[in-house]
Amino acid sequence: MKTLSFVLLAPLAAFAAETTPPPRLEPVVVTATRDARPLTDVPASLDVLDATTLRRARPALGLAEALPRVPGLVVRDRQNQAQDLQVSIRGFGARASFGVRGLRLYADGIPATMPDGQGQVSHFALGAAERVEVLRGPYSALYGNSAGGVVSVFSEAPPPAAELEADALAGSDGLWRAGASWRGPLTANAGLRVDA
Structure with a gap:
């Protein structure tokens, strides 16, 4: 029984010794830009x-x-x-x-x-x-x-000075549109725009 187990384990040990680890690949970095470009x-x-x-x-x-x-x-x-x-x-x-x-x-x-x-x-x-x-x-x-x-x-973007704008549009087949817009700065770094 002992001889049989040795015969079965010997080929496995020889196979493990012959295999070498695969070469290590350099890391690949993939980037995609979503910033402002021309x-x-x-x-x-x-x-x-x-x-x-x-x-x-x-x-x-x-x-x-x-x-x-x-x-x-x-x-x-x-x-x-x-x-x-x-x-x-x-x-x-x-x-x-x-x-x-x-x-x-x-x-x-x-x-x-x-x-x-x-x-x-x-x-x-x-x-x-x-x-x-x-x-x-x-x-x-x-x-x-x-x-x-x-x-x-x-x-x-809101302009540096406050602006108020109104417009109206009329056309055939009952087309009409009226609009108003206020835009201006709130603080040095923020602005606001309101459209109706």
């Missing part, structure tokens, strides 16, 4: 619509007025405020029965997409927007999984 330095499909583009000869009621000029993006205004717009970037969001699905929405850097991937764009205040950025393609994965694209709306 548009020409960003290697992604990114479009920026500034304030004049958003408001040029438009009532600025919703994103359906300005976003169709972005390539690869389809916006369907269903003429039903309960369902909101249907936004599709390269096919993502095309099957949403209401709202926006499969895209990430941000308002001044604050996520406007629910954890289940559903979002609404009706709360974006285009009258106060400085710019809208649309990120398409694989770089939108930097903002999380299931992100077929990213739509970010950035508000204008």
